[in-house]
Amino acid sequence: MLQYILRRLLIMIPTLVVISMLVFTIIKLPPGDYLDSYIAELQSQGETVDPKKIEFMRQQYGLDQPAWQQYFTWASGMLQGDFGYSFEYDLPVTEVMGDRVTLTIMVSLFTVIFTWLLAFPIALYSATHQYSWGDYGLTFVGFIGLATPNFLLALVMLYMANVHFGTSIGGLMDPRYLDQPWNWDKFVSVLEHLWIPVVVIGTSGTAGMIRRLRANLLDELHKPYVVTAQAKGVPPLKRLLKYPLRVALNFFIADIGSLLPSLISGAEIVAVVLSLPTTGPILISALQSQDMYLAGSFLMFLAMLTIVGVLISDLLLAWLDPRIRLTGGAQK
Numbered sequence: 516m517l518q519y520i521l522r523r524l525l526i527m528i529p530t531l532v533v534i535s536m537l538v539f540t541i542i543k544l545p546p547g548d549y550l551d552s553y554i555a556e557l558q559s560q561g562e563t564v565d566p567k568k569i570e571f572m573r574q575q576y577g578l579d580q581p582a583w584q585q586y587f588t589w590a591s592g593m594l595q596g597d598f599g600y601s602f603e604y605d606l607p608v609t610e611v612m613g614d615r616v617t618l619t620i621m622v623s624l625f626t627v628i629f630t631w632l633l634a635f636p637i638a639l640y641s642a643t644h645q646y647s648w649g650d651y652g653l654t655f656v657g658f659i660g661l662a663t664p665n666f667l668l669a670l671v672m673l674y675m676a677n678v679h680f681g682t683s684i685g686g687l688m689d690p691r692y693l694d695q696p697w698n699w700d701k702f703v704s705v706l707e708h709l710w711i712p713v714v715v716i717g718t719s720g721t722a723g724m725i726r727r728l729r730a731n732l733l734d735e736l737h738k739p740y741v742v743t744a745q746a747k748g749v750p751p752l753k754r755l756l757k758y759p760l761r762v763a764l765n766f767f768i769a770d771i772g773s774l775l776p777s778l779i780s781g782a783e784i785v786a787v788v789l790s791l792p793t794t795g796p797i798l799i800s801a802l803q804s805q806d807m808y809l810a811g812s813f814l815m816f817l818a819m820l821t822i823v824g825v826l827i828s829d830l831l832l833a834w835l836d837p838r839i840r841l842t843g844g845a846q847k
Contacts (some may be wrong), residue, residue, distance in 0.1 A: 521828050532817045535593075535811075541588045542807045548578050549602040549805045566828065576602060589808060599808025604798065608812045612794065614697075618687055619793040621705065622712050623777060629717045634724035642732035643727065653725070660722025669715045669788040685790040687712070693792070715783045727737065727766060735759035760834065766827055768831045775824035776817040 551571055554564050577588060584724045589599055598608040606680040641650045641756065673685065675779035695701060735741065736759050744754045784796030833839045 520826075520830070523829075527822050527826075530822060531815070531819060532590075535590055535815055536586070536813050538814045539582075539589065539807070541795060542802070542805065543582055543809055545805060547805065549807070550576070550578060552804050553602075576600070585807075589811060593812065598812035601801075601806055601809040603804050603806045603809070608809050611797065611809060612813075615792055615794045615797060618705070618791070619795070622687070622709065622716070622791070622793060625709055625713045626717045626720070627774070629713050630720045633717075633721045634728060637675055638725045638732065638758070639755065641758070642729045643737065645733065657722040657725050660718050663718065665715055665719055665782055666784045666788050669712075669785050672711065672715065673789070685791075687791055688737035712782075712785060712791055715789070716785055731763035731766060732759055735762050758765070764838055765832060768828050768835060768847060771828040771831070772821055772825035775820040775827075 556570060557564055572642065577585060580588070592599055600606070601608050601611045604611045639651055641653050644650050651694055687708050688701060692701040692704050738759075741759055743759055749757075782800055784793040785791070786793045787799070798813050800806075800809065801813065
């Protein structure tokens with residue numbers, strides 16, 4: 516086990532190096548750079564552009580250097596904890612992210628908890644009462660949840676709140692707490708606003724999880740080991756939780772590789788619709804304006820979380836399912 520973990524950790528190093536090269540290359544592929552976008556925006560507003568100022572900014576930001584030199588400057592800075600400078604926000608990348616990472620993690624964690632609390636009991640009931648009226652009703656509701664886009668549900672909730680209650684449900688806190696240090700009142704305000712994006716984002720995830728868990732349970736419920744446990748007189752609930760549910764959880768564990776980056780990236784379109792101060796809109800804006808250090812550092816962080824999540828899921832799968840082994844070769 517220890518050798519396997521060490522080997523995987525060593526493989527992470529060249530993997531992250533290759534990913535950093537790909538990320539930087541893809542961000543640099545569109546013609547021009549951030550200053551070209553900045554100039555075009557000023558000209559579209561009818562403002563004059565001072566060539567000397569643009570040249571000074573190009574030298575200050577290092578955009579006059581060759582692409583390979585810009586990459587090594589950025590990559591070597593990340594090794595020292597310096598993720599670069601955001602051109603658009605005129606701040607270091609770490610300061611731009613700031614509270615947005617904390618808020619994104621809060622929204623995503625509560626969404627995951629909301630999804631699991633709803634999906635598990637519904638899927639268990641639906642699988643153990645196959646073709647019942649309850650199963651048909653829950654299946655119908657699940658299909659509606661899968662077919663409804665999150666951003667559409669967010670728009671409907673915004674409209675209903677504005678028309679019937681005369682209030683706005685956008686944002687994650689009262690406006691007076693924006694850009695303010697964390698305190699108890701700000702935390703309470705976030706909790707009061709948190710349930711709306713959690714419900715909106717978690718709707719489709721809950722529906723999809725119910726369908727997958729139900730299908731996996733139905734595959735396991737009639738297998739010989741379950742029939743044997745039933746013949747030995749194991750109580751139904753204990754038999755369900757100890758055996759088929761444990762095997763059906765494999766896909767939950769396998770999803771950790773995508774779960775960790777989703778905790779940071781969040782639902783970008785929903786965040787834009789609901790005006791959530793999370794990291795999703797920042798990533799979209801950085802990619803549109805070619806703010807390469809902000810976008811690149813963010814994508815590298817997501818890549819690192821993905822690699823770590825895959826490793827964690829592999830280890831948990833080996834612990835959860837005795838059929839999975841981390842070492843190759845035949846078992847005698």
